[in-house]
Amino acid sequence: xxxxxxxxxxxxxxxxxxxxxxxxxxxxxxxxxxxxxxxxxxxxxxxxxxxxxxxxxxxxxxxxxxxxxxxxxxxxxxxxxxxxxxxxxxxxxxxxxxxxxxxxxxxxxxxxxxxxxxxxxxxxxxxxxxxxxxxxxxxxxxxxxxxxxxxxxxxxxxxxxxxxxxxxxxxxxxxxxxxxxxxxxxxxxxxxxxxxxxxxxxxxxxxxxxxxxxxxxxxxxxxxxxxxxxxxxxxxxxxxxxxxxxxxxxxxxxxxxxxxxxxxxxxxxxxxxxxxxxxxxxxxxxxxxxxxxxxxxxxxxxxxxxxxxxxxxxxxxxxxxxxxxxxxxxxxxxxxxxxxxxxxxxxxxxxxxxxxxxxxxxxxx
Ligand SMILES: [Zn+2]
Numbered sequence: 001x002x003x004x005x006x007x008x009x010x011x012x013x014x015x016x017x018x019x020x021x022x023x024x025x026x027x028x029x030x031x032x033x034x035x036x037x038x039x040x041x042x043x044x045x046x047x048x049x050x051x052x053x054x055x056x057x058x059x060x061x062x063x064x065x066x067x068x069x070x071x072x073x074x075x076x077x078x079x080x081x082x083x084x085x086x087x088x089x090x091x092x093x094x095x096x097x098x099x100x101x102x103x104x105x106x107x108x109x110x111x112x113x114x115x116x117x118x119x120x121x122x123x124x125x126x127x128x129x130x131x132x133x134x135x136x137x138x139x140x141x142x143x144x145x146x147x148x149x150x151x152x153x154x155x156x157x158x159x160x161x162x163x164x165x166x167x168x169x170x171x172x173x174x175x176x177x178x179x180x181x182x183x184x185x186x187x188x189x190x191x192x193x194x195x196x197x198x199x200x201x202x203x204x205x206x207x208x209x210x211x212x213x214x215x216x217x218x219x220x221x222x223x224x225x226x227x228x229x230x231x232x233x234x235x236x237x238x239x240x241x242x243x244x245x246x247x248x249x250x251x252x253x254x255x256x257x258x259x260x261x262x263x264x265x266x267x268x269x270x271x272x273x274x275x276x277x278x279x280x281x282x283x284x285x286x287x288x289x290x291x292x293x294x295x296x297x298x299x300x301x302x303x304x305x306x307x308x309x310x311x312x313x314x315x316x317x318x319x320x321x322x323x324x325x326x327x328x329x330x331x332x333x334x335x336x337x338x339x340x341x342x343x344x345x346x347x348x349x350x351x352x353x354x355x356x357x358x359x360x361x362x363x364x365x
Pocket of ligand 1: 097099118
């Protein structure tokens with residue numbers, strides 16, 4: 001094993017930082033080549049492999065920090081390993097104001113599913129997108145407040161129920177935003193207003209991002225999610241017609257459309273109440289640990305198919321918040337787990353309390 005000397009300026013890691021990102025910053029601060037430093041503090045994943053993983057003791061010797069301190073900041077170094085289901089599978093940039101004092105270049109973080117806003121600086125940070133754009137929310141304080149409500153929901157319902165409820169609610173908002181209908185909910189006007197602030201007219205080619213569309217629906221999505229996560233409202237959705245009327249009235253109140261009319265074709269809320277409210281919470285399809293280790297762990301670009309990138313460019317070119325804008329958000333990969341389930345039918349029992357429900361075909365593979 002290589003004997004490692006402590007660096008003269010062992011800058012601290014950022015909480016939840018990717019190990020490769022931290023080592024790359026240390027190399028940059030000391031004018032060293034990343035690979036030289038990386039090879040000193042890592043070891044091959046297998047005897048013949050060229051791919052390497054960090055050795056916590058070597059990194060501790062390099063930085064003069066204990067393995068305990070390093071593991072507190074770098075999730076990859078923790079023993080036992082964290083519950084990776086609670087983390088997003090893709091690294092992403094941190095709030096640029098939070099990391100401004102950290103030298104050595106960009107900071108890549110592994111964030112948990114509930115991190116959407118830096119409350120301290122009012123910056124939209126998630127979910128990760130094709131281009132890593134972080135966004136000021138100074139003109140949209142309700143989006144910042146929604147992150148606080150999201151944290152409260154997490155404390156009350158736990159990560160699994162919150163993960164399912166929030167992603168389901170974001171997907172439903174996206175579906176309602178992309179409806180071909182005259183009967184649009186009042187919340188639609190709010191989504192258009194926020195999208196116009198985040199992606200000003202004439203700037204869509206540089207400012208368009210599905211993540212920003214997610215910010216536009218986030219406040220209503222968190223309010224819907226708190227109902228989807230509540231055992232009381234789930235029972236109302238599944239109960240008698242009277243219970244269901246109360247549930248529908250609540251949905252109408254949240255989406256500013258009174259009265260809320262259920263049973264429309266492709267109504268995602270009716271479908272959730274009839275079918276998905278009875279299912280256990282979805283779990284993430286992909287985990288961070290499913291990624292193949294690379295020789296450049298400090299550089300992250302989402303692995304998107306060329307066709308997907310072209311589709312995003314086309315969406316940016318054609319973007320108009322008043323014309324089915326939610327369609328771009330609907331297919332965003334951070335919603336993949338709930339998107340797959342969204343219209344998936346179940347066998348309807350003859351004792352089903354909602355005989356009006358007609359199962360849809362599985363429209364989405
Ligand atoms: Zn910040």
